[in-house]
Amino acid sequence: MAFIRRKGNSFYLVHNVRRQGKVKQLHLARLGETPRITDDVVRQVSRRHPFLVVDWTRLREQINSRVELFDWNSDYARKLLQSIRELHLDLAGLAPAVLHASTSPDTRHEMVALLRLLRSTVEVKLNQFELGRDIELLARRRYS
Numbered sequence: 001m002a003f004i005r006r007k008g009n010s011f012y013l014v015h016n017v018r019r020q021g022k023v024k025q026l027h028l029a030r031l032g033e034t035p036r037i038t039d040d041v042v043r044q045v046s047r048r049h050p051f052l053v054v055d056w057t058r059l060r061e062q063i064n065s066r067v068e069l070f071d072w073n074s075d076y077a078r079k080l081l082q083s084i085r086e087l088h089l090d091l092a093g094l095a096p097a098v099l100h101a102s103t104s105p106d107t108r109h110e111m112v113a114l115l116r117l118l119r120s121t122v123e124v125k126l127n128q129f130e131l132g133r134d135i136e137l138l139a140r141r142r143y144s
Helices: 039-048 056-064 075-092 096-102 105-143
Strands: 002-007 010-019 022-032
Touching: 002 022, 002 056, 022 039, 096 105
Parallel strands: none
Antiparallel strands: 002 010, 010 022
16 A cells, blocks of 8 residues: 655655565655645556556545644745745746747647636635734734
């Protein structure tokens, strides 16, 4: 049975196998610092280990139900903030005319679709932060 294992700052998809009477861990995929089982991971593992039966639904539920407190002083938080800053600068410097002239129509459509997805994700997150702030303000008023 495959399961998620944390080693250091990274998560791995592993499976225990018996070899010569001893249990060994077979590393199926590296999931990174924030574990996600994408369709690419499923294809990659299925291609490399075609005879291995994996309950992908259970693994995805296990990852989604993880509750991890967010430490704003962690390496992960610093990397996330740096990635947001770099993305901001990259997008600010992206000229639609250059994109239009230098890429295929499929690439342009994908870029626009991903930018729209990014916009909606950012809107959802901003709404969540605002809702959290509103709840915090209400709590302060009640107990002050």
